[in-house]
Amino acid sequence: MGFFYAPDPASFKVCTLGGNIGENAGGPRCLKYGTTTHHILGLDVVLPDGSLERFSLEDRGPQLASLITGAEGTLGIVTRARVKILPLPESITTILASFDSIDAAMGCVSDMIAAGVVPRVLEAMDRMTIDSIEAYLPCGLPSAEAVLLIEVEGSKRQIERELEKVSKLCEARGSGDLRLATDPAKREKLWEGRRSAYAALARLAPNVLVEDGVVPRDKLPEAARRIKEIAKRHSIEPALLFHAGDGNLHPNVIFDERDAEWTRRVKAGGFEILKMCVELGGSISGEHGIGIDKRRAMAWLFSEETLALFRRIKRAFDPRDLANPDKLFPLEGEPPPEGLIRPAPPAPSDAQNAFVERVREKAARGEALTVIGSGTKCPKNLRGRGEVLSTKVLDRIVALDRGNFIVTVESGVAVRALKAELEAEGFFVPIPLTLGTVGGLLATCPWLPLREAVLAMKLLLPTGEVVEVGSKVVKSVAGYDVAKLLLGSWGTLAIILEVTLKLLAARPDIPNEFPIPPKPTPGPVFARLQNAFDPHRLLNGWILEDSDA
Numbered sequence: 001m002g003f004f005y006a007p008d009p010a011s012f013k014v015c016t017l018g019g020n021i022g023e024n025a026g027g028p029r030c031l032k033y034g035t036t037t038h039h040i041l042g043l044d045v046v047l048p049d050g051s052l053e054r055f056s057l058e059d060r061g062p063q064l065a066s067l068i069t070g071a072e073g074t075l076g077i078v079t080r081a082r083v084k085i086l087p088l089p090e091s092i093t094t095i096l097a098s099f100d101s102i103d104a105a106m107g108c109v110s111d112m113i114a115a116g117v118v119p120r121v122l123e124a125m126d127r128m129t130i131d132s133i134e135a136y137l138p139c140g141l142p143s144a145e146a147v148l149l150i151e152v153e154g155s156k157r158q159i160e161r162e163l164e165k166v167s168k169l170c171e172a173r174g175s176g177d178l179r180l181a182t183d184p185a186k187r188e189k190l191w192e193g194r195r196s197a198y199a200a201l202a203r204l205a206p207n208v209l210v211e212d213g214v215v216p217r218d219k220l221p222e223a224a225r226r227i228k229e230i231a232k233r234h235s236i237e238p239a240l241l242f243h244a245g246d247g248n249l250h251p252n253v254i255f256d257e258r259d260a261e262w263t264r265r266v267k268a269g270g271f272e273i274l275k276m277c278v279e280l281g282g283s284i285s286g287e288h289g290i291g292i293d294k295r296r297a298m299a300w301l302f303s304e305e306t307l308a309l310f311r312r313i314k315r316a317f318d319p320r321d322l323a324n325p326d327k328l329f330p331l332e333g334e335p336p337p338e339g340l341i342r343p344a345p346p347a348p349s350d351a352q353n354a355f356v357e358r359v360r361e362k363a364a365r366g367e368a369l370t371v372i373g374s375g376t377k378c379p380k381n382l383r384g385r386g387e388v389l390s391t392k393v394l395d396r397i398v399a400l401d402r403g404n405f406i407v408t409v410e411s412g413v414a415v416r417a418l419k420a421e422l423e424a425e426g427f428f429v430p431i432p433l434t435l436g437t438v439g440g441l442l443a444t445c446p447w448l449p450l451r452e453a454v455l456a457m458k459l460l461l462p463t464g465e466v467v468e469v470g471s472k473v474v475k476s477v478a479g480y481d482v483a484k485l486l487l488g489s490w491g492t493l494a495i496i497l498e499v500t501l502k503l504l505a506a507r508p509d510i511p512n513e514f515p516i517p518p519k520p521t522p523g524p525v526f527a528r529l530q531n532a533f534d535p536h537r538l539l540n541g542w543i544l545e546d547s548d549a
């Protein structure tokens with residue numbers, strides 16, 4: 001029919017769409033097209049109390065479909081999904097680039113990302129993976145220490161242009177031998193081989209631990225080196241298979257679970273690799289999720305306050321703890337494995353500290369509060385609606401991560417100023433050019449695709465607690481996607497202090513005009529969320545009263 005559904009987990013022959021939504025599944029193509037959450041338009045969900053809800057991205061108010069995606073079935077069961085499909089590209093070329101070492105291959109990936117080259121697919125594998133696949137399902141992978149499997153797509157001219165850039169970058173890292181495949185049968189054979197990696201490794205030992213972590217893309221060479229050190233220390237043999245373009249590492253470790261000592265070493269080594277990912281500023285899962293196995297390691301990523309917010313969300317939807325009760329978070333009192341290692345976030349500005357202090361004073365007195373950006377979408381007269389606090393004092397660009405195409409900004413930065421500053425440096429932020437602040441734009445969300453740029457947020461809860469949600473890498477599935485949930489919430493749940501956004505190397509196509517989006521409508525599901533975020537109903541109450549329902 002000429003269309004395709006972009007998420008392509010290697011397990012696609014056996015996994016279900018419901019499981020993909022539960023895990024916010026990724027796959028090779030997600031480098032260009034984003035993970036499952038970017039392709040969900042609406043979900044039918046049976047909540048743990050048996051009620052059936054339909055959540056659609058077009059709904060007014062917070063994005064509940066975004067909250068359910070990646071929630072690992074802890075908030076309800078998805079029974080039906082409306083997903084985005086895309087037209088098939090005109091043509092696709094697959095490139096195999098051989099390297100003398102995994103370090104060189106990882107260096108090449110970092111170079112590509114830093115140069116703003118985003119192919120359709122950018123996968124990496126080491127010799128152990130290549131040899132296992134070729135012994136199991138010969139598909140024409142070159143014999144090398146490492147191979148990058150790259151795909152470019154588009155018109156003939158677009159492909160030529162991309163190929164030229166990719167070839168130069170590969171050559172600079174010592175890969176002169178590029179093999180191209182355009183024939184669909186040849187390409188499919190290569191992909192069959194790539195997808196068979198798990199089965200190929202499973203022939204070498206009875207068990208395979210498929211580890212799943214993420215590092216910032218400029219840290220890939222360091223991550224590859226540290227995996228080797230960790231493997232040596234634990235006497236384990238990981239075969240490396242990475243969705244390298246988005247920094248997603250899959251070291252696959254063979255073992256025999258009947259051998260207790262071998263199993264212990266593999267598990268310890270796997271956990272150390274995850275710890276290394278967090279130390280480098282990454283995440284403990286890119287696409288396989290947390291489940292039971294990694295739940296204790298969530299304390300490496302998130303503060304006690306953030307974990308407490310996640311638990312309150314869980315309780316708001318599932319007070320009897322019926323849906324996957326053991327998954328996703330450390331059980332109450334369960335200690336984190338071997339201490340906390342989260343890198344310290346940049347210190348807040350004096351203005352941010354003062355802002356937080358003011359909200360804490362209000363919270364301590366139980367006084368209502370109205371938060372605005374520059375007020376372009378709010379009524380002029382907000383008298384009688386509690387003290388009005390503007391985020392415009394939060395006007396810093398906190399960090400521009402050039403190598404990873406990521407920016408963190410305070411929410412009071414003007415959209416116009418942010419765009420201008422980034423464009424002066426050759427970066428484009430895929431959010432519409434509107435009057436007002438970045439926080440106001442996200443809280444009202446007039447253009448749905450902006451959600452694809454949102455990676456993480458620092459939030460101030462109406463109770464005065466500061467929490468950090470999401471992850472400052474381009475791919476992570478760890479905890480509830482509260483950052484996307486807040487899009488369209490009109491400041492009714494929490495105050496956005498900072499947001500981390502994904503950047504592009506080329507100007508995106510964004511319409512210029514939007515209607516003002518409708519405000520959230522009060523209702524039973526919204527009330528559940530308020531119980532988790534704002535139990536005393538202190539924040540922006542006027543929005544719900546003014547709701548144009």
Ligand SMILES: Cc1cc2nc3c(=O)[nH]c(=O)nc-3n(C[C@H](O)[C@H](O)[C@H](O)COP(=O)(O)OP(=O)(O)OC[C@H]3O[C@@H](n4cnc5c(N)ncnc54)[C@H](O)[C@@H]3O)c2cc1C
Pocket residue numbers: 008009010011014015016017018019020021022023024025026027028072073074076077078079198199210287288289324327
């Ligand atoms: C060899 C191999 C390769 C893999 N490659 C990839 C890959 O490339 N990319 C990737 O993302 N993952 C990959 N995975 C991991 C896994 O296949 C994916 O996470 C997949 O999305 C899980 O789907 P499933 O149907 O098997 O779900 P399950 O494993 O059965 O469930 C996963 C979670 O989702 C919940 N869930 C299931 N159905 C629903 C529902 N209807 N509503 C709400 N929650 C639900 C479950 O409770 C559980 O918490 C791979 C796994 C293997 C073994």
